[in-house]
Amino acid sequence: MVVQHARRAALFLLACVVSARVAAAIPDGLLPNGNFEAAPATSQLNGTRVMGRYAIPHWEISGFVEYIGPAQKQGDMILPVPEGAYAVRLGNEASIRQLLNVTRKAYYSITFSAARTCAQAERLNVTVAPESDVLPIQTVYTANGWDSYSWAFKARRSAVTLIVHNPGVTEDAACGPLLDSFAIKTLQVPQRTKNNMLKNGDFEEGPYIFPDTPWGVLVPPLDEDDYSPLSPWMVLSSTKSVKYLDAAHYAVPRGAHAVELVSGVETALVQDVRTVPGRPYRLEFSAGDAGNGCVGSLAVQAYAARGSVKVAYQSQGKGGYERGALEFTAIANQTRVVFVSMAYTMKNDGTLCGPVVDDASLVGFRNNAARRLLL
CATH class of the missing domain: 2.60.120.260 (Galactose-binding domain-like)
Structure with missing residues (x-):
């Protein structure tokens, strides 16, 4: 009996220690x-x-x-x-x-x-x-x-x-x-949803943004094996970044966050997705401006498999967006979805800016007949 009480006490203390560690x-x-x-x-x-x-x-x-x-x-x-x-x-x-x-x-x-x-x-x-x-x-x-x-x-x-x-x-x-x-x-580790093969396609999961900081947060380029603050999105570049935005300070197409491609063709925002070779897919996304005075042609080029599409959004710097869509056929077990800004843009104060990407989704179809039926 004494031994049992001792064991229970030890287990209770261990549970308290574990709970304290979690709480701490x-x-x-x-x-x-x-x-x-x-x-x-x-x-x-x-x-x-x-x-x-x-x-x-x-x-x-x-x-x-x-x-x-x-x-x-x-x-x-x-x-x-x-x-x-x-x-x-x-x-x-x-x-x-x-x-x-x-x-x-x-x-x-x-x-x-x-x-x-x-x-x-x-x-x-x-x-x-x-x-x-x-x-x-x-x-x-x-x-x-x-x-x-x-x-x-x-x-x-x-x-x-x-x-x-x-x-x-x-x-x-x-x-x-x-x-x-x-x-x-x-x-939180993003998961696929029933209607979207892209994880974190709305960019709602990302790094901490200070409430009183009006300039967003840069996500710098990292090795592909590293864990990204925008996981599973990766930033591919040698020295340039993308900017993570919040709706409190910027015009965001949907939800509370989006990504601004501020580095032109030097930086790509990419995600690798499992696909079935020969199967048709449809990629959709929003491209626009952040309402931050970035004026001009803010073109976003999207790539997947052998397909590509360009959304040339003409910005007045006051917010707004257009939807882009790309239909493609997978050629491998894994397809890389890529978003790139096609130009370098500066605001009047000389700082870099660029198009906003948000609300990206990818769906697949059993065959072309199913694709036509659902579309």
Whole structure:
């Protein structure tokens, strides 16, 4: 009897521990001191340089890290802060890291803001072991110089360390990117629906967007084996990104989110779908503008198998869209669906913009007779 009570007590304690671990998983939103508003003690600062490894609350630093405050200058240039009053700057080979309590085997997306300073070809190495990617940040997509980026990972353990490292090497050790506003979001694995072979075809599942950030979130190019913040959509490019938009700040054809193709022909938005060779399929999608002052011909080219279709939407920059459709016959067990912007477009302030893609669907038919009947 005593042994049974002991076993029950042990099982109860184990269940409590497991429940505590699940409950302790970090919630969606800003990371602890993710906006760096909790400042280091003045004794831990030498000018703007942070001296103590653990001086910034909730963060661990390595190398030349600066704490940037209001109206901080670099020469004659004021370094703006996108959220609140403070940000950090990473010098050559410097890094910041934070331990995160997560749910093992769950997928997460990290959103953060970054701005280039004096270096030209800046990039950031983002790591949650064993996954790591170098994100190019040299292209500026906003008028104020700040962009929000996203990156996704699968949690291999219940406690993981997020590391952001500046691998750049410049003559000035202080020349490095500014960072601010780190947030996290648990990603749900998209599933196929009865009426759509594309997963996440409406782009409703994506990275965290700060409610007070009016410039969307960039999804940078990643290796095809990595988990995308827009999974299972992939961004194929060498250095350019697509932009994830919300309906609170942009004109979205349907639902709460869409994707803006801001990098012209240098970037493709793609998804691989299982198909049956010889079977007919129909791809439909919306193409338009985000209501953000992007004026001109915003052409979207869609490809699947040997077929392609072009939707040349003439934008007034005030929102609106057209539906595009492509009928094709599959030639393999897997078909890659591709969306590309066919031109480079800029707004009046000189920032890049482009067509919006949303509400994409793919359906298959047993044969051409069935296709004609249903259409």
